[in-house]
Amino acid sequence: MMIMSAVDSTFFTLNEVATVIWQAADGCTPLSDIVARRICPEFEVDPAEAGRDAEQFVNDLSRHGILLVSEQPIPSPPPPEAR
Amino acid sequence: MTIALRTQDAAFRQLLEDRYAGFVKTSPNPQFEFDISLFEPSDSPDPSQAKHADDDVQVRLQGGQWLLQRGDFCARWDSAAGRGHIRQSRNPYAIDSALRIVHTLILARQGGFLVHAASAIRGGRAFLFAGVSGAGKTTISRLAPSDATLLTDEISYVRRTGNGYEAWGTPFAGELARVGENQAAPVSALFLLEKGGENRIEPVGESEAIRLLLRNILFFAEDPELVNLVFRSACEFVERVPVRRLIFVPDERVWEMIR
Numbered sequence: 058m059m060i061m062s063a064v065d066s067t068f069f070t071l072n073e074v075a076t077v078i079w080q081a082a083d084g085c086t087p088l089s090d091i092v093a094r095r096i097c098p099e100f101e102v103d104p105a106e107a108g109r110d111a112e113q114f115v116n117d118l119s120r121h122g123i124l125l126v127s128e129q130p131i132p133s134p135p136p137p138e139a140r
Numbered sequence: 141m142t143i144a145l146r147t148q149d150a151a152f153r154q155l156l157e158d159r160y161a162g163f164v165k166t167s168p169n170p171q172f173e174f175d176i177s178l179f180e181p182s183d184s185p186d187p188s189q190a191k192h193a194d195d196d197v198q199v200r201l202q203g204g205q206w207l208l209q210r211g212d213f214c215a216r217w218d219s220a221a222g223r224g225h226i227r228q229s230r231n232p233y234a235i236d237s238a239l240r241i242v243h244t245l246i247l248a249r250q251g252g253f254l255v256h257a258a259s260a261i262r263g264g265r266a267f268l269f270a271g272v273s274g275a276g277k278t279t280i281s282r283l284a285p286s287d288a289t290l291l292t293d294e295i296s297y298v299r300r301t302g303n304g305y306e307a308w309g310t311p312f313a314g315e316l317a318r319v320g321e322n323q324a325a326p327v328s329a330l331f332l333l334e335k336g337g338e339n340r341i342e343p344v345g346e347s348e349a350i351r352l353l354l355r356n357i358l359f360f361a362e363d364p365e366l367v368n369l370v371f372r373s374a375c376e377f378v379e380r381v382p383v384r385r386l387i388f389v390p391d392e393r394v395w396e397m398i399r
Contacts, residue, residue, distance in 0.1 A: 059256060059355070061197065063211055066233040066240075067314070068256045068294065070356050072272040117273070 064122035074100055074107075075114050082124060084131035088115060141246065143239070144170035149178055152230060159232050160311045162322050172242070174217070174224045176235070199241055199361040206361075208241050210234070217242060236312055240295065244359050248366045251300030251373050254358040257330070258314075259296040259307045261289040266307035266325040267398055268296050269386070270356045271333035278315045279390045280333065288395065292320035295358065298327065300373070304380055330377075331386035331398075339394050342385040349383035350374050 058076045060069050071079060074096055081091045088111055096107050118124040125131060144167070147153050157164055197210040206224075208215040213234040217224030224242075228234040240254060247253050257270035258277040262285075269280050281293035291297075291307055294314030299306045305327040309320035332344060332352055344352070353374045359367065388394040 059358070061237070063197075064233070066237045068358070069273040070256050070271070075272070 060123060062121040062123050067121050069118065069121075069123070074102075074110070078111055078114060079118075082115075084125075084127075084133065088112065141243075142167045142170040142172075143242070144173040145176060145235075146174065147176040147178070149176075152176070152178060155230075155232060156235065160319075162319060163309075163311045172217075172222045172224070172246075174215070174226050174238075174242075176226045176228065178230055179227060180229075197237070197241070197360055199245075199363075201361075201363060206242075206245060208238055208360075210237060213238050215242075217245075219245065240312065240358065241360050243297070245361060245366070247297075247299065248359070248361075248369050248373070251369075251376065252298045252305070253370060253373055253377075255296045255298060255353070256294070256356045256358060257296040258293045259291040259309075259320075260284050261291060261307075261321075261323060261325040262287060262395075263399055264325055265328035266291065267328055268298070268307060268330040269333050270296075270330060270353070272355075275333040276335050276388065276390065277333065279335075280388070280394065281314075281316050281318075283390070283392045283395060285392065285395050288398075289321050289323055290318065291323065293318060298377070299324075300376075301326070305377060327381050329382045329384060331384055334385060334387045335390060336387035337389065339388050339397060341397060342387065344383045344385050346378055349378045353378060353383070 058071045058079065060071065060079065077095050078091055081095055089108065092107050092111050093104065096102065096111065097104050115124050115126055119126045145156060199206065199208050206217040206219060212231050213226060213228035215224060215226040215238045226235065226238050244254050255270060257268045258281045259266055259268045269277055271277060278293055281290055284290055291309040292312060293316040295310050295312040297308040297310050299308065306324045307327050308324040309322050311319045313319050357370060357374060359370050
């Protein structure tokens with residue numbers, strides 16, 4: 058999967074693990090849960106290493122404004138007509 | 141391929157000349173022409189097609205013209221007439237994106253493509269370096285020796301030429317923030333990058349090569365015919381150009397294998 062930042066048009070080509078994280082990033086599910094429930098069982102990777110890699114990945118995307126990193130669940134955006 | 145960009149805004153014109161320096165020239169007969177109008181941040185690029193800044197890019201045929209949309213631009217392009225209009229914010233990334241999309245549409249019918257890959261010329265031959273983010277495109281570009289000409293560290297431009305392919309430089313820079321050289325050379329190999337504990341080159345099977353190449357090709361249009369053409373282009377590229385996995389230690393010795 059390839060994603061493009063709407064902020065600076067940077068491209069990211071994602072591997073299989075990063076694709077799972079991207080698709081699971083719903084603003085509510087903690088990153089640790091995504092790693093524990095989706096990444097570790099599916100890719101048979103060490104949880105600690107997977108956690109570190111996942112954090113680096115989301116921080117990279119966050120730097121380009123593609124993902125928001127938050128300590129709290131992020132409310133869903135309003136529907137288009139309310140924008 | 142010459143594209144004329146017209147704007148009445150002198151400051152924006154200067155911004156474009158600076159941004160695309162090395163790729164700007166005067167041509168009496170451009171192949172494609174775009175008029176650019178600017179909107180302020182509070183405006184929408186197209187009030188009838190209001191989009192949010194975070195919405196996905198959309199590219200589709202509408203009434204015989206291509207419609208290209210993202211939060212910061214809206215473009216219409218009549219590919220047959222070679223004319224179009226881009227309404228955008230002053231953000232230079234908007235024009236970058238619009239031009240990239242236009243080139244993907246043009247190249248799709250010519251057997252070429254844009255690919256998320258670094259590329260460089262060495263010894264008169266071009267080498268492409270693709271890989272997932274973090275695989276080393278920026279690193280290998282930064283490590284390029286003085287006898288290598290960097291075409292891009294971000295988006296490679298690949299054109300079909302008879303029985304082979306040429307890679308051209310692009311002004312679209314990545315993390316290295318260095319614009320490529322406006323040069324071209326026959327493509328000698330595509331390397332799929334992977335950082336490792338030693339430098340080595342491994343063969344890649346044809347089906348895997350096609351799959352991994354497709355993962356890195358830029359294409360945005362919701363158009364089955366063009367999608368099919370891009371798929372065929374990827375298959376034909378792999379038939380004609382060696383695709384190898386380049387596992388490398390991130391230091392300058394990796395370039396000893398790239399000749």
